[in-house]
Amino acid sequence: MTTSATAFPEPRDQHPTTAVAPEPSQRLRSFVIRRRLLLGLSGLCATLGTLLGLVPIYVIYRIALITFGQEITADNTILWLALACVGAASGRGLLLMAATSLSHTAAYDILYDMRIALARQLARLPLGFFTATNTGTIKKIIHEDVEQMEEGIAHLIPDFVSGTLTPILTLALLFALDWRMALAMLSSLLLAIGLYGLMMGWAGGMYATYNGLVAHMNAAVIQYINGMKVIKAFTQTDASFAKLRTAIDAMSDFYQGMQARIQPIFAGMLVLVRATLIFLLPLGIWLLLDGSLNMPTFVLFLVVSMGFNRPIFQLFLGLGYAMYQVQAASGRITALLNAAPLAEPAQPQEPQDASIVFSNVCFSYQSDVQQSADRSELVLRGVSFSVPAGGVTALVGPSGAGKTTIARLIPRFWDVSDGAIAVGGVDVRQIGTERLMDHVAFVFQDVFLFNDSVRENIRIGRPGASDAEVEQAARAARCHEFILAELPHGYDTVVGENGGRLSGGQRQRLSIARAILKDAPIVVLDEATAFVDPENEGLIQEALSALVRSGKTLVIVAHRLSTITGVDQILVIDDGQIVARGTHEQLLVASPLYTQLWQAHTGAQGYQFRKDEGRRMRDEAEFPPHQFTSRIPHSAPLHNPYAGLNEDDGLLTMIRKLAVGTGNHLRNGLITKVAEGIFVALPSLLLVFILIELLTGQSRLLCSGGGPPGCWRVTSASTSARGWGCARCSASTSVFIAIYGCFWPTICGGCHWAFLLAAM
Incomplete structure (x- = not known):
């Protein structure tokens, strides 16, 4: 399986370079091109299915011609036309099903290629990328964003082909029959689309504000859930829940206000989509009476108009939303694929030993600082030191001084902004990434354990190690006991997600066991004893002593200075620079900062809390204890709307229970929806009556004088205008009213006006 790995060519020189990333469309197009055969077949099936979808329109037109006597055919012609219509509908269904199946197959193959390419890209990226990038962001790209692309590939292709070709071909046919009627049928859709564009342009700013409120609400939810332990421990349920409730209310209130402004425009837009007859019927009647439109064509336009606008408009809305989602997802996927990996050397070199040398190293997390005259953003400035093979060096200093950054530059988490780092006498940029990782073992401060057995978590250090070697490493790390x-279950015990069933000291010792099993010449420990108790600290010290005895080169980042008093050299780091170096005894004499750190460490170890000090602190407090306790809030009473649901409840019962307090809104919404359905059905009912009258010829009006069937032309003495008259009451009426009387003969005279308004 090929991947997009070739999109990141290795530089020709032996220093990192920033590769020119392809455009997003080019990068994603490469995945689609590999499945072009399946996608092409899907488009072909969708096209053929669309063409078959035009057969019913042709059949309607032929039947109208036969019915109104404008075509002489055999007796069984209508039967054959009906069979052709059924066959075309069946074939269209099969072809569209094949198109959807082919597009889904191609889509899931493309999704597979994307995920493999993203996984390989993650393996190419420097470890520093993962410290600077949120894990949830990476997960969202690989899982949710890639899955979102399925919408654009599996559905948009067949739906787009079918949804666009059908109206285009239908319009071409209708324009060929009568361009005036075609324009009238299209006018309501064009007005609705124009109104939609106006609404989106007007509401664009509101949607941006709404998205910001949603993001704020999501952050509040995550903070509320993640901080639940602290919230309950300090009885801050009310205060914390109030913040969450405020964020939810702000989002809800804004959304309701936005909908109140948008809904009138949206309702008008929907009315236009469903109001084709308002534009089509008057023009058709006028042209019909004028003699420039025949009855079969009029019937065809009436039938097609009822199902023409709404699918196009829904496709327009659906495609717009889907394209927005796909565009956003593809942008994030492309950004990850285009993230610059560390450049690999053209001719990798092998480190000669386990020594480490920093030569005037400068570093910044901002990649353009090295070209900038302002070097205030540098995290490290002019750092130079050496660690001989088999030596032990400790990095100490206040928080934020740059100790961890120095440690992470050794295995090349990032490339330096200036200077050089050599491992085994070779610049780390001239050592292959995998070879450098084999040469350096890193024990992180925050240990990550997989939800697997203890044995497999240790075996990660060297996947091919035997069970005996795993246990030997565990003994050396003081884990075996x-x-x-x-x-x-001993070594077969599953440790739980991220080692949740183990203590902090136990997890740390397992990580040291990994490093021991890896047997790398250089071991870097980042605050290995930062969060452990004295007992575990002693055991970890024994494990580190085992590493020292094995001749490993150790670099230790430490806050607990008592754990590094016997190392070969101590580097004191402050503000990104080495301010002192030497042994423990030398630094106590020569370095004021180290002396201060040592005194703070030893003072904290010997500190004991005394009762008289507690009383003094209470007496000096700004408020008495009873005032403090009175400020402790009670737990917020949270309502769980799902608590009252039962498995045996029906759908309506569940909706009623969940809608507690909003019953009126729910009831009014249902009533409004039913009323909407009734009014939407009126044009369809009108069309049914019209077609019945036209096709059966059962009108009670008699045709005379060249008028439409069932009508007669009259010249009344009391009126100077000529019009169409009703045979039942002989009333002279306007053309438009009379034609409605032809279609519904029981209504005549003044009732024609009421019928016309109701039909509209």
């Missing part, structure tokens, strides 16, 4: 004594 607690694994057998405290875990129910």
Whole structure:
């Protein structure tokens, strides 16, 4: 399976370069081109199905010609036309089903290629990328955004082909028959689309505000859930829930206000979509009476008009939303695929030993700082030191001084902005990434354990290691005892998600066991004892001693200075620079900062809280204890609307229970929807009556004088105008009213006006 890995060519020189990333359309097009055969067949099937969808329109026209006597055919012609219509409908269904199946097959193949390419791209990216990028963001791209592309590939192709070709070909046919009627039928749709564009342009700013409120609400929800332990521990349920409720209310209130402004325009737009007869029927009657339109063509336009606008408008709305989603997802996918990986050397070199040398290293997380005259953003400035093979060096200093950054530059999490780092006498940029990872083992401060057995979590250090080697590494890391004594299944115990069933010290020792099993010449430990108790700290120290005895080169980032007093050299880091170096004893004499750190460390270890100090702190407080306790809020009473649901409840019962307090809104919404359906059905009922009269010829009006069937031309003495008269009451009426009387003969005279208004 090929992937997009070739989109990142390796540079010819031996220093990192920024590759010119392809355009997003080019990058994503490469995935689609590989499945062009399936997609082409899908489009072909959709096209053929669309052509078959025009057969019923042709059949309607032929039947109208036969019915009104404008075509002489055999007796069984209508039967054959009906069979052709059924066959075309069946064939169209089969072809569209094949088109959808082919497009889905292609879509899932493309999704597979995308995920494989993204996974390989993640493997190419430097480790620093993952420290700077939120895990949820990466997960969303690989899972949700890639899945969103399925909408654009599997559905848009057959739906777009069918949804666009059908109206285009239908309009071409209708324009060929009568361009005036075709324009009248199209006018309501064009007005609706114009109104939609006006609405979107007017509401664009509101949608941006709404999206911001949704993002704020999501952040409040995540903070509320993640901080639940702290919220309950400090009885801050009311205050925290109030913040969440405020965010939800702000989003809800704005959305309701936005809908109140948009809905009138949207309602007018829907009315226009369904109001084709308002434009088509008067013009058709006028042209029919004028003699420039025949009855079969009029019937064809009436039938087609009822189902023409709405599918096009729904396709227009659906395609717009789908394209927006696909465009946003493709942008994020392309951004990840275009993220610049660390350049691989053209001719990789092998490190000669386990020594480490920093030569005037400058570093910034902003990639353009090295070209900028302002170097205030540099995290490290002029860092130079060396660690001999087998030596032990500790990095100490206040928080934010740059200790962890120095440690993470050794395995090349990032490339330096200036200077060089050599491992084994070779610049790390001239060592292949995999070879450098094999040469350096990194023990992180935040240990990650997979939801797997203890044995497999240790074996990650060297996947091919035997069970005996895993246990030997566990013994060296002082893990073997607690694994057998405290875990129910020993090495086969599943540690839970991120090692949730283990203590912090146990997780840290397992990570050291990984490093021991990996057997890399260089081991970097980032705050390995930061969050452990004294007992675990002692065990970790024994594990580190085992690494020292094995001749490994160790670089240790430490806050607990008592754990590094015996190392070969200590580097004191402050504000991105080495301000002092030496042994523990030397630094106590020569470095005021180290002396201050040491005194703070030893003072914290010897500190004991005394009762008299507690009383003094209470007496010096600004408010008495009873005032403090009175400020503790009670837990907020949370209502769970799902608590009253039962499995045996029907759908309406569940809706009624969930709609507690909003029953009136729900009832009014249902009533309004029913009323809408009734009014929407009126044009359809009108069309049914019209077609019945036209096709059966059962009108009670008699035709005379060249008028339409069932009508007669009259010249009344009391009126100077000529019009069409009703045979039942002999009343002279206007042309438009009389034609309605032809279609519904029981209504005549003044009732024609009421019928006309109701029909409209």
